[in-house]
Amino acid sequence: MTATAAGRLRAATRAWHDALESSDFALALRDGTLPLPRYVGQLAAFRDVWEALETELAELSHATCPEIARVWSPDFVKVPLLDADLRHFTASGAVPAALAAEATHAFADEIRRTSAADPPQLLGFLYVLEGSTLGARSLRPLVRAAYGLGAEGVAYYGSGDRDRWARLTARLDETLTDPALQSRVIAAAERAYRHTALVTRALSAGPGPVTRACPPDI
Numbered sequence: 001m002t003a004t005a006a007g008r009l010r011a012a013t014r015a016w017h018d019a020l021e022s023s024d025f026a027l028a029l030r031d032g033t034l035p036l037p038r039y040v041g042q043l044a045a046f047r048d049v050w051e052a053l054e055t056e057l058a059e060l061s062h063a064t065c066p067e068i069a070r071v072w073s074p075d076f077v078k079v080p081l082l083d084a085d086l087r088h089f090t091a092s093g094a095v096p097a098a099l100a101a102e103a104t105h106a107f108a109d110e111i112r113r114t115s116a117a118d119p120p121q122l123l124g125f126l127y128v129l130e131g132s133t134l135g136a137r138s139l140r141p142l143v144r145a146a147y148g149l150g151a152e153g154v155a156y157y158g159s160g161d162r163d164r165w166a167r168l169t170a171r172l173d174e175t176l177t178d179p180a181l182q183s184r185v186i187a188a189a190e191r192a193y194r195h196t197a198l199v200t201r202a203l204s205a206g207p208g209p210v211t212r213a214c215p216p217d218i
Contacts, residue, residue: 003182016193041100050078121184123185
């Protein structure tokens with residue numbers, strides 16, 4: 001029996017997922033010690049990354065890439081949620097840490113290069129970024145407690161939806177049936193995880209050791 005696209009993606013990226021879960025950034029976020037500017041800096045970074053991905057996917061879904069047209073839909077859009085969070089923090093005077101600017105630009109550039117070279121690979125980026133919202137949702141109560149937030153400032157961290165995730169993985173399985181294409185999308189997902197790790201590592205920079213948010217052989 002041929003492995004499904006979602007099953008292969010999950011297995012191939014498990015080490016990346018686990019490494020990010022145990023990174024300094026994630027641990028500090030969970031225990032309430034991450035400085036607010038770094039939380040806001042992550043939102044600003046993800047906003048630019050999601051904007052790059054959403055722009056490319058929306059353009060390619062208009063019949064130029066059949067694989068993306070079958071998978072992408074507007075309910076995956078996250079930029080408005082990130083914009084709402086950033087407006088809240090701007091109004092309250094919280095300035096995002098700019099530590100991850102270089103890593104963010106590299107991530108967005110990687111998305112645009114992938115779009116130009118092999119558009120279906122963008123589905124690997126979507127898999128990783130949409131999947132990250134499920135983990136973020138579980139952190140939302142901790143984020144609210146750490147920064148004294150109510151309903152505002154956590155729109156992105158509350159956006160994870162298991163029904164939407166199920167729709168995404170089902171579409172990936174229906175669309176990515178060729179093992180060679182699956183492998184290309186997996187390679188893109190691994191690059192997406194690597195760039196995510198570089199963003200969070202940059203936002204963890206400072207005194208003391210920084211855990212590498214990467215599998216040990218990267």
